[in-house]
Amino acid sequence: KANRKFHPEDTVVDVSGRKLGGGHFCMIAGPCSVESAEQITEVAQAVKGAGACVLRGGAFKPRTSPYAFQGLGPVGLDLLRVARQKTGMPIVSEVMDREQLPHFADVDIIQVGARNMQNFTLLRAVGEMGKPVLLKRGLSSTIEEFLMSAEYVMAGGCEQVILCERGIRTFETATRNTLDLSAIPLLKRLSHLPVVVDPSHATGIPWMIEPMSRAAVAAGADGLIIEVHNAPEKALCDGAQSLRPQEFADLVEGLRPFVKLC
Numbered sequence: 001k002a003n004r005k006f007h008p009e010d011t012v013v014d015v016s017g018r019k020l021g022g023g024h025f026c027m028i029a030g031p032c033s034v035e036s037a038e039q040i041t042e043v044a045q046a047v048k049g050a051g052a053c054v055l056r057g058g059a060f061k062p063r064t065s066p067y068a069f070q071g072l073g074p075v076g077l078d079l080l081r082v083a084r085q086k087t088g089m090p091i092v093s094e095v096m097d098r099e100q101l102p103h104f105a106d107v108d109i110i111q112v113g114a115r116n117m118q119n120f121t122l123l124r125a126v127g128e129m130g131k132p133v134l135l136k137r138g139l140s141s142t143i144e145e146f147l148m149s150a151e152y153v154m155a156g157g158c159e160q161v162i163l164c165e166r167g168i169r170t171f172e173t174a175t176r177n178t179l180d181l182s183a184i185p186l187l188k189r190l191s192h193l194p195v196v197v198d199p200s201h202a203t204g205i206p207w208m209i210e211p212m213s214r215a216a217v218a219a220g221a222d223g224l225i226i227e228v229h230n231a232p233e234k235a236l237c238d239g240a241q242s243l244r245p246q247e248f249a250d251l252v253e254g255l256r257p258f259v260k261l262c
């Protein structure tokens with residue numbers, strides 16, 4: 001179902017009325033985690049003003065340490081809904097487990113994170129929700145494994161899958177991950193699904209997000225997903241890689257001549 005051979009035209013994902021893919025470039029932005037009503041609303045208004053069309057915010061967080069902030073859970077999703085209501089922006093958030101899926105019935109895009117890319121029962125169940133899915137590439141997954149995971153979501157019943165390159169594990173430790181730019185043209189040749197790039201998790205370094213965003217656009221990406229926080233130094237998760245609202249606005253301005261923002 002994901003194969004370009006049997007579906008030559010680009011898939012255009014309908015995100016609650018906004019188009020993503022097939023020439024419609026989508027800027028997704030927001031904090032790593034939803035932390036409070038003030039934080040998510042302030043960031044949502046800022047990124048909307050800068051040109052973002054979808055708001056991100058984690059409520060269920062897959063943290064390496066069990067003692068790190070795990071996200072606000074269902075409360076976090078409620079705060080995201082409030083930010084959606086105030087700004088009109090569709091929302092995307094990560095589901096970690098099948099049991100959490102009932103909380104996601106009205107979330108505009110359901111995210112499956114890198115750590116769950118091969119959780120096949122979750123992939124099928126997410127597909128059965130019938131909502132657009134943002135599927136992130138696993139930390140050490142090949143392109144073929146990535147596409148087969150998209151296939152699981154599609155076999156579950158949802159053809160609206162957005163592929164996300166977020167960097168892979170290599171021997172290099174200077175960046176958090178290694179952004180595999182070659183994945184963009186490869187995925188777009190092998191599949192008709194839109195490809196978005198996450199330069200925040202791929203690099204882990206704020207100043208590298210703009211050059212890598214430009215590179216992703218040059219390589220043919222259909223969108224970007226970028227972490228933005230109103231007070232990165234106080235963030236409960238991934239503050240060190242988060243852009244400030246003004247830095248995000250400058251990044252979007254630099255890309256405007258090259259993309260048609262949705």
Ligand code: PEP
Nearest residue numbers: 032113114115136166201
């Ligand atoms: C995230 O988007 O906050 C996240 C946890 O990403 P990934 O699954 O790519 O690590």
Ligand code: MN
Nearest residue numbers: 032227237238
């Ligand atoms: Mn993060």
